[in-house]
Amino acid sequence: MYRRLVLGGAALAVSATMTLTAAPASAAPAFAPASAAPSGVANKLFRAWLADDRTAAAKVATPAAVASIFGYVYRAPDRFAGCSGAVCRFTHTSVRVPGGLDGLAMVVTGSKVTKVYQSRHVTKPSTVATRLFTAWRRGDRYSALEIASTGAVKTLFKVKYDPRGVAYHFQGCTPEPKGFSCAYSYEGGAMLMHVRGTRSSGYEVSSISYLAD
Structure with missing residues (x-):
């Protein structure tokens, strides 16, 4: 499963340090136990995204959160950085992306991810x-x-x-x-x-x- 950023209808060429293709599920980071919360909820959404399974993602995230993560332009983060309160982070260790977020941050409310923050590719x-x-x-x-x-x-x-x-x-x-x-x-x-x-x-x-x- 591969994800590519397209700007103006054409694939955007990037350097080797800025790979915009998603990593396959086999490259997934170490996950928290499925029973844990909110880490368990965040990891379920992350796994569904890696599997390109929107149906599974919809079970653990709001429509806005699903749309956000499935629109991520870089390859999948390869490190689960844990949770701070209700916010769980997945970060990159092998590519450089803009901003200090360095990947994805998921806000978990109850049994669902309600918001996904993500490193952005901004051209202006x-x-x-x-x-x-x-x-x-x-x-x-x-x-x-x-x-x-x-x-x-x-x-x-x-x-x-x-x-x-x-x-x-x-x-x-x-x-x-x-x-x-x-x-x-x-x-x-x-x-x-x-x-x-x-x-x-x-x-x-x-x-x-x-x-x-």
Whole structure:
């Protein structure tokens, strides 16, 4: 069973370190006991995905979660990283993907996976910048980790977004050494999101800095 990313109707060529084909079930990571929860629920969905079995997936996940995992563009993660509360992680050890999530994160509610976060293949610097800002505004760290490094997310989330605070204005992205700088201006300064990557490998916000007037 193979999954490939298609952009604009054509298969996208990527480097050897960015394989976009899903690993076969034989390469699955070590699973938690089936009786465990929420790890057991997450692993059931992961196994169903590897088997390309949407019917089995639907038994342990919401329609939105099923659609999300079956749309994952990279090959399957090869390590079960355990659960933190109701969030279970599956990560990559053999390929490099954008963002600090490094694979899949499943949110388990009761007997079903209700949301699947995933590493994203984004082809525009401005898109990763605006998605990261939206994740910060919502207070959603896992969504932020889909398209930004762990360090960038840590820096950004040091301060909680205040809807009654200063207004942020997106100023677009400009080239800088090794990538792009995407700016959000506000009264008294600006926040710069430093974006790295390529169109073929995908972009991520690698770090954040601030300017004061």
